[in-house]
Amino acid sequence: MTSIRVTETPLVTYVLRRADDALVLGHRLSEWCGKAPMMEEEMALANMGLDLIGQARALYTYAGEAEAAGHDEDALAYRRDERAYRNLLLVEQPNGDFAVTMVRQLLYAAYADPYWRAMMSSRDATLAAIAAKAEKEMAYHLRHSAEWVVRLGDGTPESHERTARALTMLWPYTGELFETDSVDDSLIEAGIAVDPASLRDTWRATVADVLGRATLTMPADGYMQKGGRSGRHSEHLGHLLTELQYMQRTIPGATW
Amino acid sequence: MxxxxxxxxxxxxxxxxxxxxxxxxxxxxxxxxxxxxxxxxxxxxxxxxxxxxxxxxxxxxxxxxxxxxxxxxxxxxxxxxxxxxxxxxTTDWMTDEGRDKLRAYGIAPPPKGAGRRALFGVDEVACPHCGSTDTTAIAEFGSTACKALWRCHACREPFDYFKCH
Known part of the structure; x- marks a missing residue:
C-alpha cells in the first residue's frame, strides 16, 4: 500500500521520534518470543515489549492528532518508509545474543527513565500524561536490565567477554541520546520538551554504577554514530520494518 | 414511567x-x-x-x-x-477489599504507598499462603505485565506478586 506523507511540525516530529523509539525497541524485544534463554525471560522480554508498544500507541495517536491530517496510530506505524522513521539508531540494532539485548536495554532505559520522569512536568498535558505511565515502566526495565548486566558481566569468563563486546559495539550509538536540533530547541524553549543535556549526568552515573558492579569498564566516548533522528538509519531498520509492516502493506486495513 | x-x-x-x-x-x-x-x-x-x-x-x-x-x-x-x-x-488505587481478595487467591498484593523503586530490588514481600517474609524473587515478570514471580522459603510454595506500581 502506498506510503503516507506526514506534515511535520516541530511537535509532530518530536512526538514521532519518541513513538518510533518505543515501537522499534518494542518490536526488537518481541523478536525474542519463542527464543529466550529461559521461560521467565521469555515472559519478561514480551512484557517489556508490550510496555513499549503501548507507549508507542499513545504517542502515535497524539502525533496524528497534532498533525491533524487524519493519520491514526496504524497509519503512522505501518505506512511510513524507513527514511521517515525518526528513532534512535541504538534501538534498531539487532538483538544479537542475550548480552547485546540486555546492554541495549540498559543503555536505553537508563536514559528513558529520567527522561520520562522529567517529561512529567512538560507544559504539554498529553505528553505529561504519557510520561507518568512510561516513567514507571522504564524504571522497571532499568532494574531488570541492570540486574542482568551485573549477572552477565560478573558471571563466567564467557558471559563477561560477550557483555564487554556488546558494550563496545553499542557504545557509539549512545551519543545520539543527547543530541539536539532545531526541533528540540524550539520545544525546550516552550517548556514542552526536556533538554537531554540535563539528563546526561544521571545517565552516566546509572550506567557507571551498573558497569562497576558488573566488573565491566565504561568505554571512552569516541566517534559517535548519528542520523536516526533525521531518518538516516543503519541497514537494520529496513529489514525490521519489512517484517513489522508486511501485513498492512499486503492487506491494507486488515483488522483482527 | x-x-x-x-x-x-x-x-x-x-x-x-x-x-x-x-x-x-x-x-x-x-x-x-x-x-x-x-x-x-x-x-x-x-x-x-x-x-x-x-x-x-x-x-x-x-x-x-x-x-x-x-x-x-x-x-x-x-x-x-x-x-x-x-x-x-498506581497500585494505591486498589481497594483494601481487592488486596484481601488477591491474597485469598494466592497472589501477594502490592504494598501501599508506591515509592520510587530502587535500581536493584529491595522489595519485602509476604507469602500469600503462609505470611512468611522469607521470600525471594524468581523473575521480575510473571504471567501478566503487572505480576512478578516469587518463591517462599518457609512453605516452599512459588507465588505471584502483584508489583507495586
Whole structure:
C-alpha cells in the first residue's frame, strides 16, 4: 500500500521520534518470543515489549492528532518508509545474543527513565500524561536490565567477554541520546520538551554504577554514530520494518 | 414511567460497570483494581472512563467491551467508554477489599504507598499462603505485565506478586 506523507511540525516530529523509539525497541524485544534463554525471560522480554508498544500507541495517536491530517496510530506505524522513521539508531540494532539485548536495554532505559520522569512536568498535558505511565515502566526495565548486566558481566569468563563486546559495539550509538536540533530547541524553549543535556549526568552515573558492579569498564566516548533522528538509519531498520509492516502493506486495513 | 434521576442512573451504571471482572485476574473487579475512573451521564448517554494499569495492557479493549455488554444487558443502553491516562494509575488505587481478595487467591498484593523503586530490588514481600517474609524473587515478570514471580522459603510454595506500581 502506498506510503503516507506526514506534515511535520516541530511537535509532530518530536512526538514521532519518541513513538518510533518505543515501537522499534518494542518490536526488537518481541523478536525474542519463542527464543529466550529461559521461560521467565521469555515472559519478561514480551512484557517489556508490550510496555513499549503501548507507549508507542499513545504517542502515535497524539502525533496524528497534532498533525491533524487524519493519520491514526496504524497509519503512522505501518505506512511510513524507513527514511521517515525518526528513532534512535541504538534501538534498531539487532538483538544479537542475550548480552547485546540486555546492554541495549540498559543503555536505553537508563536514559528513558529520567527522561520520562522529567517529561512529567512538560507544559504539554498529553505528553505529561504519557510520561507518568512510561516513567514507571522504564524504571522497571532499568532494574531488570541492570540486574542482568551485573549477572552477565560478573558471571563466567564467557558471559563477561560477550557483555564487554556488546558494550563496545553499542557504545557509539549512545551519543545520539543527547543530541539536539532545531526541533528540540524550539520545544525546550516552550517548556514542552526536556533538554537531554540535563539528563546526561544521571545517565552516566546509572550506567557507571551498573558497569562497576558488573566488573565491566565504561568505554571512552569516541566517534559517535548519528542520523536516526533525521531518518538516516543503519541497514537494520529496513529489514525490521519489512517484517513489522508486511501485513498492512499486503492487506491494507486488515483488522483482527 | 418517569425517567430515572441522573444520579440514580449514574450510580446504577457505576455499580454494573464496577462489577466487571478483570479478564486476567478474574477474582478482582475493575472497581477493586481502580481501573474504573469515572462514570457520567452525558447528553447522549452514559460515559465511562477507564485507565490502563500499564501502557500496553492487552486487557483494556476487552474490559471496554465487557462494560458495554454489561450496561446494555442491564437496559442502560450502550455507554461511551474512553481510556484516560492521567492521572497515572498506581497500585494505591486498589481497594483494601481487592488486596484481601488477591491474597485469598494466592497472589501477594502490592504494598501501599508506591515509592520510587530502587535500581536493584529491595522489595519485602509476604507469602500469600503462609505470611512468611522469607521470600525471594524468581523473575521480575510473571504471567501478566503487572505480576512478578516469587518463591517462599518457609512453605516452599512459588507465588505471584502483584508489583507495586
Amino acid at each position: 418517569t425517567a430515572p434521576h441522573p444520579d440514580d442512573l449514574r450510580e446504577a451504571a457505576r455499580r454494573i460497570a464496577g462489577a466487571v471482572p478483570d479478564p486476567e485476574i478474574p477474582v478482582l473487579t475493575i472497581a477493586d483494581l481502580g481501573v474504573l475512573r469515572d462514570v457520567r451521564v452525558g447528553p447522549s448517554g452514559i460515559e465511562i472512563d477507564i485507565t490502563p494499569t500499564y501502557c500496553g495492557c492487552p486487557a483494556m479493549s476487552m474490559i471496554a467491551t465487557e462494560i458495554e455488554i454489561a450496561l446494555e444487558k442491564a437496559g442502560l443502553g450502550r455507554p461511551k467508554v474512553a481510556t484516560v491516562l492521567s492521572p497515572a494509575w
